[in-house]
Amino acid sequence: MATYDSLFxxxxxxxxxxxxxxxxxxxxxDLLARKNGGTQETSAWDTPFPSMDALNASCDKFPKSRDLxxxxxxxxxxxxxSLRFILDPxxxxxxxxxxxxxxxxxxxxxxxxxxxxxxxxxxxxxxxSIVFSxxxxxxxxxxxxxxxxxxxxxSIVFVCALISVALGVPIGIAMSRxxxxxxxxxxxxxxxxxxxxxxxLIPLIFLFSVTESKLxxxxxxxxxxxxxxxxTDLGIRMVxxxxxxxxxxxxxxxxxxLYQVQIPLALPNIMAGVNQTIMMSLAMVxxxxxxxxxxxxxxxxxxxxxxxxxxxxxxxxxxxxxxxxLDRVTKSALARVNAGQKx
Amino acid sequence: MSNAMISIRxxxxxxxxxxxxxxxxxxxxxxxxQLNVEHGHVLxxxxxxxxxxxxxxxxxxxxxxxxxSTLVRHINRLIDPTEGELLVQGENVLxxxxxxxxxxxxxxxSMVFQHFALLPHRNVLLNAATAPIVRGEDAxxxxxxxxxxxxxxxxxxxxxxxxxQLSGGMQQRVxxxxxxxxxxxxxxxxxxxxxxDPLIRTDMQDLLLELQTELNKxxxxxxxxxxxxxxLADHLxxxxxxxxxxxxxxxxxxxxxxxxxxxxxxxxxNRARVLRVRSIMSPLTxxxxxxxxxxxxxxxxxxxxxxxxxxxxTYVVTHEGAPVGVLKMSDLMRAxxxxxxxxx
Ligand SMILES: Nc1ncnc2c1ncn2[C@@H]1O[C@H](COP(=O)(O)OP(=O)(O)O)[C@@H](O)[C@H]1O
Ligand SMILES: [Mg+2]
Numbered sequence: 046m047a048t049y050d051s052l053f054x055x056x057x058x059x060x061x062x063x064x065x066x067x068x069x070x071x072x073x074x075d076l077l078a079r080k081n082g083g084t085q086e087t088s089a090w091d092t093p094f095p096s097m098d099a100l101n102a103s104c105d106k107f108p109k110s111r112d113l114x115x116x117x118x119x120x121x122x123x124x125x126x127s128l129r130f131i132l133d134p135x136x137x138x139x140x141x142x143x144x145x146x147x148x149x150x151x152x153x154x155x156x157x158x159x160x161x162x163x164x165x166x167x168x169x170x171x172x173x174s175i176v177f178s179x180x181x182x183x184x185x186x187x188x189x190x191x192x193x194x195x196x197x198x199x200s201i202v203f204v205c206a207l208i209s210v211a212l213g214v215p216i217g218i219a220m221s222r223x224x225x226x227x228x229x230x231x232x233x234x235x236x237x238x239x240x241x242x243x244x245x246l247i248p249l250i251f252l253f254s255v256t257e258s259k260l261x262x263x264x265x266x267x268x269x270x271x272x273x274x275x276x277t278d279l280g281i282r283m284v285x286x287x288x289x290x291x292x293x294x295x296x297x298x299x300x301x302x303l304y305q306v307q308i309p310l311a312l313p314n315i316m317a318g319v320n321q322t323i324m325m326s327l328a329m330v331x332x333x334x335x336x337x338x339x340x341x342x343x344x345x346x347x348x349x350x351x352x353x354x355x356x357x358x359x360x361x362x363x364x365x366x367x368x369x370x371l372d373r374v375t376k377s378a379l380a381r382v383n384a385g386q387k388x
Numbered sequence: 389m390s391n392a393m394i395s396i397r398x399x400x401x402x403x404x405x406x407x408x409x410x411x412x413x414x415x416x417x418x419x420x421x422q423l424n425v426e427h428g429h430v431l432x433x434x435x436x437x438x439x440x441x442x443x444x445x446x447x448x449x450x451x452x453x454x455x456x457s458t459l460v461r462h463i464n465r466l467i468d469p470t471e472g473e474l475l476v477q478g479e480n481v482l483x484x485x486x487x488x489x490x491x492x493x494x495x496x497x498s499m500v501f502q503h504f505a506l507l508p509h510r511n512v513l514l515n516a517a518t519a520p521i522v523r524g525e526d527a528x529x530x531x532x533x534x535x536x537x538x539x540x541x542x543x544x545x546x547x548x549x550x551x552x553q554l555s556g557g558m559q560q561r562v563x564x565x566x567x568x569x570x571x572x573x574x575x576x577x578x579x580x581x582x583x584x585d586p587l588i589r590t591d592m593q594d595l596l597l598e599l600q601t602e603l604n605k606x607x608x609x610x611x612x613x614x615x616x617x618x619x620l621a622d623h624l625x626x627x628x629x630x631x632x633x634x635x636x637x638x639x640x641x642x643x644x645x646x647x648x649x650x651x652x653x654x655x656x657x658n659r660a661r662v663l664r665v666r667s668i669m670s671p672l673t674x675x676x677x678x679x680x681x682x683x684x685x686x687x688x689x690x691x692x693x694x695x696x697x698x699x700x701x702t703y704v705v706t707h708e709g710a711p712v713g714v715l716k717m718s719d720l721m722r723a724x725x726x727x728x729x730x731x732x
Contacts, residue, residue: 295499
């Protein structure tokens with residue numbers, strides 16, 4: 046009947062195949078094949094690839110590829126509860142931080158929030174021209190009534206970037222000290238960076254409820270933590286070998302070496318990683334709106350869903366403005382670190 | 389020789405995956421080349437025996453790749469030997485655990501590096517104060533100490549500058565101040581002046597010699613430059629492919645090279661400027677009609693200038709006014725020409 050019947054016959058598996066077959070779920074192709082009577086000969090030209098589905102056509106006992114995905118699903122559902130049991134308490138503080146920061150940002154009056162932001166800007170960049178452009182951008186956004194979503198987005202970016210750095214720098218340091226750890230972590234980082242962002246939203250949605258803010262928090266952090274880990278590892282590995290020898294020759298302990306030599310010398314790279322981490326958090330915040338992250342991303346989504354072109358474009362512009370000011374502020378901090386230790 | 393500050397005994401170093409196994413081939417007499425080609429191991433050092441006396445400058449000289457850096461890094465154990473002994477002030481440093489080793493590095497040895505190896509994020513004063521900072525001393529004390537040594541190497545007033553604001557020569561002065569601030573009796577210098585311009589290099593050599601007359605450190609100086617080696621060395625060790633080919637007082641090596649390799653090496657040297665009267669004078673005898681007096685420590689160049697190019701005659705050699713020997717100008721002339729190696 047099907048192409049690979051003879052294969053199972055020659056292997057002597059015919060009996061096994063026929064035992065109580067037919068219980069596998071029917072696909073559309075099966076139904077079509079049944080309707081057509083299914084007895085036409087296939088020419089050599091049309092021979093199907095011996096895929097799971099093609100083999101299943103000859104032998105009902107052979108699993109279909111749909112069984113594979115179903116198996117994955119079942120497997121995930123089976124461990125879901127225990128995974129949740131562990132992950133839920135660990136990640137709970139993330140919800141608190143996101144909600145807390147959001148509450149502070151929303152409930153503090155604008156005439157306090159904006160000056161505080163400008164003060165932080167000055168403290169990080171030490172440049173009045175940057176303070177001025179940041180001020181103009183925020184006031185502009187506020188004037189077109191985008192103050193609240195902008196501040197929500199900023200608060201999410203702030204919390205997620207902070208956690209990414211707090212976790213990423215130690216991971217990067219550990220990686221730089223162990224080649225084995227580096228071999229394990231690098232492929233994971235590659236995966237996190239190349240997976241389409243929607244793909245790791247899927248298991249997260251299974252694990253946590255969409256109403257919890259840690260859902261989008263985790264999604265953003267997983268995506269944004271990659272550069273700071275990579276560049277911390279790279280930065281520490283690139284520290285001048287002779288300077289490390291000097292540290293050792295003068296009797297530094299491994300701890301002194303780490304804090305007095307390796308981290309300070311890797312700082313330009315680490316700061317470059319922090320800059321990228323912040324930019325990637327911002328990029329992810331829009332996608333995270335799909336899973337209930339508030340902010341400018343929600344307006345962009347509204348623009349797409351309701352075909353409200355103007356709303357989407359203006360919110361998009363707001364994100365670009367945020368991106369530019371975040372980039373300028375962190376780059377100026379980076380430039381200051383760089384100027385301090387040119388060779 | 390038992391009172392040597394640093395004693396290196398039968399030291400071997402093999403780089404590679406399995407140095408112990410490679411060592412067994414080396415012990416059977418396998419050479420560097422063969423070990424590398426057949427077993428993929430690099431023979432860094434082979435059977436090194438050197439004594440470094442207290443208060444002397446021992447110069448280790450050889451071409452690039454001859455194992456100089458490897459050897460000097462054994463002294464403070466930045467590199468551990470495959471086999472051998474390393475005595476510092478009579479104690480085998482190889483027996484030390486982490487803590488004692490760290491203590492030796494903090495108090496007994498300091499090091500100066502070819503590319504300076506300063507901390508770019510710390511200013512000159514804090515760089516010079518590296519050793520006391522590592523030892524956890526009080527800022528009040530070490531700032532005074534570091535400033536004193538910076539002043540001594542000619543960098544007074546630069547305390548607040550950062551390394552990248554200084555020229556190479558000045559950065560290496562910071563490197564030397566850093567080594568001196570540690571107050572360690574032993575100073576290791578790996579090609580410390582090789583990255584500097586020739587004129588600045590000469591200045592630095594003079595600075596080092598001047599400091600040394602005052603401080604009497606035990607200095608291990610690495611160099612690939614024979615002129616520099618001859619200028620600085622009290623004891624000269626010549627290294628080739630990880631082996632010592634000859635070691636002695638530099639004048640003695642110049643006059644009695646034991647190896648064709650060394651003959652080649654010294655053939656281009658300006659002997660008149662390096663050789664001193666004391667190395668070629670004869671024992672004190674009665675001389676009638678001495679043409680004059682020359683100082684024991686004069687170079688032959690100075691003698692030739694003093695005698696106006698005279699190539700015959702005999703001079704009385706004096707030291708601090710007293711006669712200590714005689715110098716025949718014919719011996720001087722002969723010493724200016726490199727000898728073919730005696731023996732075979
Ligand atoms: N870590 C190492 N692994 C393998 N080979 C090394 C290592 N360090 C040095 N060597 C080899 O040992 C030899 C001596 O090197 P080095 O001491 O740096 O020479 P020098 O300082 O005289 O130029 C060279 O052949 C070099 O390739
Ligand atoms: Mg070297």
